[in-house]
Amino acid sequence: MSGNNLLSDQGLRLDGRRPHELRRIRCKLGVFEQPDGSAYLEQGNTKVLAAVFGPHQASQKKMNVDEVTVNCQYSMATFSTGERKNRPRGDRKSTEITMNLQKTLSAAIKTELYPRSQIDVYIEVLQADGANFAVSLNAATLALVDAGICLKEYVCACTASLSKNNTPLTDVSHLEEVSGGPTLTVAALPTSDKIAFIDTSQRFHLSQLQVVVETAQEGCRQIQKIMDEAVKKHLTEIGAAGDWSNIAK
Amino acid sequence: MTTHVNIRLAVDRVNNSILCQGLVDNKQPRLFTPGEVVTSQHGFMKGHGCYVEEDEIKASVAGVMEQVNRLISIKPLKSRYNGEIGDVVVGRIVDVQQKRWKVDTNSKLDSALLLSSVNLPGGELRRRSAEDEQMMRKYLQEGDLISAEVQNIYDDGQLALYTRSLKYGKLSQGILVKVFPSLIKRRKTHFHNLPCGASIILGNNGFIWISPTVNSEIEGDGGFTQNLTDVIPRCDREVIARLRNCIHILAQCKMMLYDTSILYAYEESLKYDVKDLLNQECIFDVAFLTQHKLRIQEI
Numbered sequence: 001m002s003g004n005n006l007l008s009d010q011g012l013r014l015d016g017r018r019p020h021e022l023r024r025i026r027c028k029l030g031v032f033e034q035p036d037g038s039a040y041l042e043q044g045n046t047k048v049l050a051a052v053f054g055p056h057q058a059s060q061k062k063m064n065v066d067e068v069t070v071n072c073q074y075s076m077a078t079f080s081t082g083e084r085k086n087r088p089r090g091d092r093k094s095t096e097i098t099m100n101l102q103k104t105l106s107a108a109i110k111t112e113l114y115p116r117s118q119i120d121v122y123i124e125v126l127q128a129d130g131a132n133f134a135v136s137l138n139a140a141t142l143a144l145v146d147a148g149i150c151l152k153e154y155v156c157a158c159t160a161s162l163s164k165n166n167t168p169l170t171d172v173s174h175l176e177e178v179s180g181g182p183t184l185t186v187a188a189l190p191t192s193d194k195i196a197f198i199d200t201s202q203r204f205h206l207s208q209l210q211v212v213v214e215t216a217q218e219g220c221r222q223i224q225k226i227m228d229e230a231v232k233k234h235l236t237e238i239g240a241a242g243d244w245s246n247i248a249k
Numbered sequence: 250m251t252t253h254v255n256i257r258l259a260v261d262r263v264n265n266s267i268l269c270q271g272l273v274d275n276k277q278p279r280l281f282t283p284g285e286v287v288t289s290q291h292g293f294m295k296g297h298g299c300y301v302e303e304d305e306i307k308a309s310v311a312g313v314m315e316q317v318n319r320l321i322s323i324k325p326l327k328s329r330y331n332g333e334i335g336d337v338v339v340g341r342i343v344d345v346q347q348k349r350w351k352v353d354t355n356s357k358l359d360s361a362l363l364l365s366s367v368n369l370p371g372g373e374l375r376r377r378s379a380e381d382e383q384m385m386r387k388y389l390q391e392g393d394l395i396s397a398e399v400q401n402i403y404d405d406g407q408l409a410l411y412t413r414s415l416k417y418g419k420l421s422q423g424i425l426v427k428v429f430p431s432l433i434k435r436r437k438t439h440f441h442n443l444p445c446g447a448s449i450i451l452g453n454n455g456f457i458w459i460s461p462t463v464n465s466e467i468e469g470d471g472g473f474t475q476n477l478t479d480v481i482p483r484c485d486r487e488v489i490a491r492l493r494n495c496i497h498i499l500a501q502c503k504m505m506l507y508d509t510s511i512l513y514a515y516e517e518s519l520k521y522d523v524k525d526l527l528n529q530e531c532i533f534d535v536a537f538l539t540q541h542k543l544r545i546q547e548i
Contacts, residue, residue, distance in 0.1 A: 033501070036329060055329060057359040110300065110309055115405050117357050145283060148328025150298065150309040153284025191284040192302075228282050231311050235280050238326050239313075240269040241503040241540070244278060 006181050007163035014175050015044075019163070022171045022219060025226050027139070029146045029234040035122075037147025041139040044173060045129035050139035051122045052147040058118035068114035072102040074136060076125040097133050100197060104137060104187045107196040108155035109144065119149065130174035131159045133199075137187055138223060145231055154227055155196055157187035158219030160212045162204065168215035177201075186216035190224045193217075255528070263529040268502050268536055281308035281323050288321065296322025297331075330356040330430040330454035332408040336399045337439040339425070339452035340410070345386050352395065355430060355454045358407045362389075366400060366411035368418070394420040396450050396458065416440060420450075421475040423460030424493050428500040430455035434507040441508045445515055446488050451506060459492050461485045487523055491515065494526035495535065502536040509546075514539045 007013060017023070023044030032038040037052040055068055062069045074097045078086050087094065105121060121143065123136045134157035141155050159172045161181040169176070172183050182202035188195050195217070204212060281287060289305040298310040299321060312325040332338075332354070343359060344351035350362040364377055364385060389395065396417045397410035412418050430453065433439075439451045442462050450458040461481050481489075495514040499506055517538040521531050 030327075037327070055357045057357075114357055145311045146327065148310055148312070148325030150300075151283040152300070152309065153307075154282070189284075231282050232280050235311055235326055236277065237266060237269045238503045240277070241265075244313075 005164050006161065006169060006176055006179060007165065007167055011167075013169060014179070015173055019167050019169050020215070020218070022158075022222055023173065025223065027142055027227065027230045029142055029230065030238075035143075035147075037143045037145070037149070039139050039142035039146055041135060041142060042127075043131065043135045043138070043171070045127055046131060046135045046174075047125070047127040048132075048135045048139040049124045049126060050136070050143040052119065052140070052143040052149070053122075054119040054147075055114040055117035055149065058116055062118055063116050065115055067111035068109065069118045070102050070106045070109060070111070070121065071118055072098050072105065072121045072123070072140075074098040074101055074123045074125075076128060076132075080125045080128045097136065100133060100199070101137060101140060104155060104157075104197040105140060105144070108141070108151050108153065108189065110150040110152060113150050119144075128174065130172050130177050131157075131185070133157065133185055134159050134171075134187070138227065142227060142231070146234070153189050153191045154224050155187055155189055156220040156223040156227065157185060157197070158216045158223055159183055159185045160216035160219065162208055162212055166208060168208075168212050170215055170219040184212050184216055186213060186220060188217050188220040190217070190221045263533045265502055265533060265536070268504075268533075268540060278313045280311070281314060282311045283309055287314060287323065292319060294320045296320045298323030298325060325431075327429050327431055330354060332356055332360075332399045332402055332406075333453070334399050334402060336453035337396065337450065338399060338408075338410065338454045339394065339396050339420070339450055339456035339458050340454070342389050342391055342393045342395065345390065348382060350385070350389055352397070352410060354408060354410075354452075355427070355456060356406070356408055358405065360399075360408035360410050362395070362397060362410045362412070366409070366413055368413050368415075389419060394425060394458070396420060396452070419475055420458055420460065421477060422479070422481060423458055424489055426457040426459065426493055426496050426500075428455045428457065428496070428506065432500055432503065432506050433457075434505045434510075436507055443492070443508070443512060443515070445492070445512070446485060447492055449492065449508075449511070451508075457496055457506070459489050459496075461489065491518060491523045491526070494518070494523060498526065498532045498535050499539065501532060502540075504536065504540060504543075510539060510543060513542045517542070 025043050027041040029039050031040045035051040035053050039050050041048050058069050074094050078084055121140050137157040161169045161172045161183050177183055185199045187197035285308045287306045287308050295301055295306050299306050300309050308323045310323055310325040312323050315322050315324050338354050340352035340354040342350050343353045348364045351359045352362050354360045397412045399408050400411040401409040433451050433453055441449045448460050448462045495518050499514055514535055517535045518526055525531050
């Protein structure tokens with residue numbers, strides 16, 4: 001199905017990674033002052049900013065008396081793709097991603113704790129280089145953690161693909177996406193081994209699907225570990241500046 | 250007209266992480282992150298920031314554990330304001346409704362200020378009539394700032410406020426600074442008349458009100474008077490602006506805010522111009538010296 005071969009004879013991918021290698025992930029929490037929580041995350045060349053406002057009083061129209069309303073907005077900067085493109089109100093693809101983000105985040109947030117409230121999640125892609133949904137979700141999770149919103153656990157997403165000789169590949173870059181490999185996106189709750197969201201761009205052979213899903217889940221677990229470290233480091237920085245006096249009773 | 254603009258690259262930014270060093274190793278508590286198992290032993294109860302799954306208590310926020318006997322809760326280092334009865338808050342009126350005002354207090358839901366829990370002009374024992382309900386917008390309208398105390402917390406977490414004390418009421422001239430609620434240290438009093446010539450209200454909800462010191466005896470008819478005609482002299486305004494910048498510095502470096510820390514930061518900042526306090530170097534310098542002073546005092 002795939003046009004080019006995604007894996008060289010030496011077993012390396014187009015950008016020189018090994019099949020199960022993630023791209024480099026760097027993240028930072030609390031990048032803004034104004035929102036309740038914010039995060040910046042880059043995975044390879046995909047760079048995303050996320051900001052969370054709330055929980056705050058929901059407007060009368062959106063209010064749900066039992067649980068919180070999660071409101072997402074995913075947008076891509078004009079300069080984020082190879083070709084400059086102005087999307088003032090987003091295109092169909094970003095509307096879809098917005099909806100998927102909303103559903104996936106609602107699965108992780110303990111929604112019953114915030115009745116009649118609303119949480120706004122704003123995501124801006126600064127540079128798009130594949131796996132935009134996955135990276136956006138990871139950034140949104142970090143921003144939610146920064147905002148002190150109750151989550152069941154981290155919700156992380158990772159993509160996976162399949163090379164011609166049926167080797168599963170973790171964390172697909174833009175080049176691999178357009179080279180014709182099928183892409184599978186999984187958003188998982190890694191600790192409890194649950195899947196919150198799954199999406200494929202093309203067909204997989206049934207015998208291969210299980211392997212690819214597991215590859216993506218393994219990627220999620222690795223990403224969770226990286227995010228956990230970043231969160232702990234951030235907490236230490238906040239706490240230590242005030243000599244932890246804010247937690248002392 | 251020429252203006253002086255200071256542009257710098259992101260790589261040249263001042264690294265504030267030195268502030269986090271020093272006492273780290275001996276005091277750092279254990280940190281929990283969402284989904285992490287806090288305890289799997291029986292006989293513990295879950296509090297805020299926890300949930301039970303498969304007989305294990307798990308954390309749902311990133312923060313530190315607090316244990317009161319058998320009750321375990323995880324406290325996030327940063328979150329929206331969780332009200333407690335008796336807290337002093339500063340809030341902004343967002344809506345006038347029948348018999349109540351809705352107040353934005355940085356909590357999860359808008360707080361309520363009932364008409365019956367304010368001091369109306371004309372004595373405490375005055376009955377509240379239908380006319381008062383129609384006059385509500387005259388007392389407080391949308392956009393007004395008030396200081397109040399938390400009287401009650403409803404089941405859904407909404408706060409009920411009251412201003413039936415001469416301490417509380419409408420705020421007139423001054424500056425509002427918003428910080429994260431967890432940065433405000435709980436003290437006996439949150440109203441301070443600082444010796445540098447300004448008054449400060451440290452709302453537990455992270456809203457801080459800085460105003461020129463006024464003789465409190467003049468006010469006295471329920472706190473609805475707003476003195477907008479008096480011109481505050483320039484020197485007072487400079488003091489207020491400097492305090493605002495000092496609070497901003499402390500908040501940016503995640504240091505606790507209370508009368509002593511603000512005063513120390515104010516003293517350290519005196520060698521700079523007010524406007525220079527927005528520079529990263531000055532922010533770091535003032536924060537570092539303040540932290541040093543606070544630590545010396547502790548030991």
